[in-house]
């Protein structure tokens with residue numbers, strides 16, 4: 142071991158190597174600092190007077206599986222410039238950390254390949270230290286996402302953890318990165334985002350959301366110039382939910398036992414795309430039977446198939462025709478559920494047809510949601526809200542694919 146190896150291999154520069162000690166499978170390098178290199182850690186001045194020392198040890202880069210510690214007596218100095226008495230600044234470790242910068246960089250590299258648990262075990266250090274290293278790195282890189290360049294965004298809430306905990310996420314649809322993570326759901330969760338967005342001066346052209354009134358209000362208030370685009374899959378899902386409800390109601394109201402039996406197992410058949418019905422399990426025939434017995438169910442099912450067409454047209458004009466035709470059919474039916482849905486679509490025809498000006502959706506957020514779920518399964522439940530937020534910001538980089 143030597144002073145220069147200490148520098149080149151372990152990133153400890155400006156210290157003199159003194160001796161090596163072997164303790165319980167680990168290695169301790171004792172180093173000292175020359176008095177002429179003392180600097181005030183407050184103001185950087187060199188006009189300082191020694192005021193004793195504080196013994197400290199830092200985790201350094203391991204040698205193989207052996208833990209390495211750097212031990213030194215850190216001088217305390219009285220600064221003649223700013224009047225403070227404190228420990229001198231260290232070149233190789235951040236303030237208040239018990240590991241060297243080189244150790245932190247190594248832990249981060251391992252974090253790209255392993256979970257926090259794996260890295261902690263490999264380096265023989267606690268889970269909290271590795272998490273802390275990751276968190277600092279994420280804070281440095283993602284604490285304040287830039288909003289200035291935003292043009293098209295998607296907003297949606299996702300559930301994290303048990304007990305219906307939610308976070309609301311704003312996704313930059315051009316880069317795929319989450320640019321805001323707010324606590325809870327609904328309009329309130331976005332308050333801070335609007336403030337930051339206003340300050341950034343970004344010009345948002347279009348926003349993809351589901352049909353929730355809270356988001357419609359919030360976007361209408363804060364981005365009156367932006368086009369609101371209803372996510373097509375949310376619209377279709379909403380209709381599918383109504384269709385399931387209709388089937389349930391019909392099933393409940395049916396008095397005939399045979400009728401009841403036919404309706405019983407049809408929920409999934411109704412929601413399946415017709416081309417996915419399995420003839421081997423008699424699915425097309427079973428669906429047919431149920432539809433023939435129930436005129437209203439047949440009407441609603443037919444309209445379910447038609448709804449998707451609104452988004453499959455060549456241009457906005459044809460889409461408008463398809464949508465208006467759909468609304469008319471629903472309105473002339475005898476079914477209350479369809480009337481109500483037609484009303485909703487009529488009220489929001491613009492936000493549905495806006496898809497042809499801005500073909501965006503909240504779909505990319507589903508991808509983010511999926512990755513968060515994968516992270517969660519491996520993590521300690523993300524009790525640290527700030528850490529979870531930073532992880533979501535970092536998701537599109539997928540540098541730390543794993544967490545737990």
Ligand SMILES: [Zn+2]
Pocket residue numbers: 181182183184185186220221222223224225
């Ligand atoms: Zn000073």
